[in-house]
Amino acid sequence: MSTPQECTLKGASTWRDTLASFPPLKNDLLLRAAAGEETERAPVWVMRQAGRYLPEFLAIRKDHSFFECCQTPALASALTLQPIDRYPRLDASIIFCDILVVPQAMGMTVLMQPEKGPVFPEPLVTPDDISKLREHVDVDKELGYLFEAITLTRKGLDGRVPLIGFCGAPWTLMAYMVEGGGSKTFEKSKGWLYRYPEESKRLLERVARVCGELLVGQVLAGAQLLQVFDSWAGELTPHQFQTFALPPLLSIASYVHSTLSALGHPGVPITLFPKGVHSPSSLSLLSDPSATGYATLGLDWQVDPQEIRQIVGKTVNLQGNFDPVVLYGGKEGIEKEVERVCERWKGAGGGWIANLGHGITPNVKPEMMGWFLECVHKYSKR
Ligand SMILES: Cc1c2[nH]c(c1CCC(=O)O)Cc1[nH]c(c(CCC(=O)O)c1C)Cc1[nH]c(c(CCC(=O)O)c1C)Cc1[nH]c(c(C)c1CCC(=O)O)C2
Numbered sequence: 011m012s013t014p015q016e017c018t019l020k021g022a023s024t025w026r027d028t029l030a031s032f033p034p035l036k037n038d039l040l041l042r043a044a045a046g047e048e049t050e051r052a053p054v055w056v057m058r059q060a061g062r063y064l065p066e067f068l069a070i071r072k073d074h075s076f077f078e079c080c081q082t083p084a085l086a087s088a089l090t091l092q093p094i095d096r097y098p099r100l101d102a103s104i105i106f107c108d109i110l111v112v113p114q115a116m117g118m119t120v121l122m123q124p125e126k127g128p129v130f131p132e133p134l135v136t137p138d139d140i141s142k143l144r145e146h147v148d149v150d151k152e153l154g155y156l157f158e159a160i161t162l163t164r165k166g167l168d169g170r171v172p173l174i175g176f177c178g179a180p181w182t183l184m185a186y187m188v189e190g191g192g193s194k195t196f197e198k199s200k201g202w203l204y205r206y207p208e209e210s211k212r213l214l215e216r217v218a219r220v221c222g223e224l225l226v227g228q229v230l231a232g233a234q235l236l237q238v239f240d241s242w243a244g245e246l247t248p249h250q251f252q253t254f255a256l257p258p259l260l261s262i263a264s265y266v267h268s269t270l271s272a273l274g275h276p277g278v279p280i281t282l283f284p285k286g287v288h289s290p291s292s293l294s295l296l297s298d299p300s301a302t303g304y305a306t307l308g309l310d311w312q313v314d315p316q317e318i319r320q321i322v323g324k325t326v327n328l329q330g331n332f333d334p335v336v337l338y339g340g341k342e343g344i345e346k347e348v349e350r351v352c353e354r355w356k357g358a359g360g361g362w363i364a365n366l367g368h369g370i371t372p373n374v375k376p377e378m379m380g381w382f383l384e385c386v387h388k389y390s391k392r
Pocket residue numbers: 056057058059060061062071076104105106107108109110122124126127128176192239241369
């Protein structure tokens with residue numbers, strides 16, 4: 011990972027003017043919860059909140075390919091604002107983009123296929139293929155559209171809620187780069203970890219370098235909180251998580267914090283979403299933000315907040331962990347479950363950001379999302 015002094019992003023010299031051009035923030039609940047405050051109610055947002063369950067999303071998507079939406083700042087910004095315009099109860103926005111823009115920036119072709127999801131026509135088959143990746147990634151050149159989208163979106167938000175920037179975690183990105191798409195068994199990518207452990211570590215650190223710069227660039231462009239999505243972390247053994255997934259995650263957070271600090275930027279909190287990581291030994295490694303650089307841990311729906319608090323203590327904030335399928339439970343079912351889960355969280359103590367335990371799914375009725383948000387506002391009150 012390069013040292014902070016080497017930050018050559020354009021935003022490194024322009025961020026003060028960029029930030030000064032934004033309207034003041036009116037709703038800081040998310041930032042207070044991310045700073046560890048037990049807020050008067052839980053801030054709430056939903057992973058994949060801009061997406062296919064919204065008719066206004068489908069209307070734009072009909073005329074533009076998925077990556078065209080990501081790469082066109084006006085479209086990405088419009089899609090980011092759609093859920094914010096529709097749901098005044100959301101406490102955060104997340105920039106419309108995808109974790110797979112990092113492998114694209116490294117030189118890989120990624121297609122988004124209608125029923126299949128992401129496909130890499132030329133995945134990394136053996137470590138020799140690593141040499142096909144760009145040696146040096148010019149993040150401004152390859153991903154500058156995301157920085158532009160963020161700056162544009164901060165203006166469009168008009169201070170209503172904070173804007174979250176994000177990237178994929180190196181292990182999750184490596185899994186896609188080696189599998190060539192989604193997988194049930196992860197036999198190719200996990201196969202690499204057994205067969206080529208040293209080459210895997212080098213690949214993960216190379217991916218981490220791009221992720222670190224991408225996150226810094228997003229903050230310099232106006233992102234107020236960052237999230238790293240390790241969607242496939244739960245596929246690893248605890249030993250693999252510690253050996254392969256964690257070191258590049260730590261490199262990213264350390265790079266982001268030290269680079270922003272060297273630039274005189276006040277810094278932003280980072281959330282890690284290590285989906286499926288339930289082992290106490292792995293969770294313990296993530297319990298101290300001063301050691302990891304991650305202020306908040308995202309939880310999926312398969313754990314209980316009070317049990318997790320027992321393991322990680324109260325220094326780290328938690329985010330999650332509603333079952334995404336609760337949104338198919340009908341109004342009464344949603345209300346009962348939100349009330350139950352909010353009580354567990356209040357009993358757990360510490361900073362809590364309400365969210366689903368994974369992305370919202372495409373068949374959710376938009377009014378059920380609205381009802382879910384209303385229930386969280388009501389039942390998370392302290
Ligand atoms: C693994 C992953 C991806 N992308 C992402 C992850 C991590 C979170 C997770 O685990 O779900 C993250 C992501 N993807 C998208 C966002 C935008 C911001 C948001 O609203 O949260 C974010 C934060 C848009 C998207 N990314 C994608 C869509 C739908 C594509 C379409 O419109 O055709 C959206 C709105 C496509 C995508 N992108 C990816 C897959 C596997 C797919 C296909 C399956 C699916 O649709 O969920 C990779």
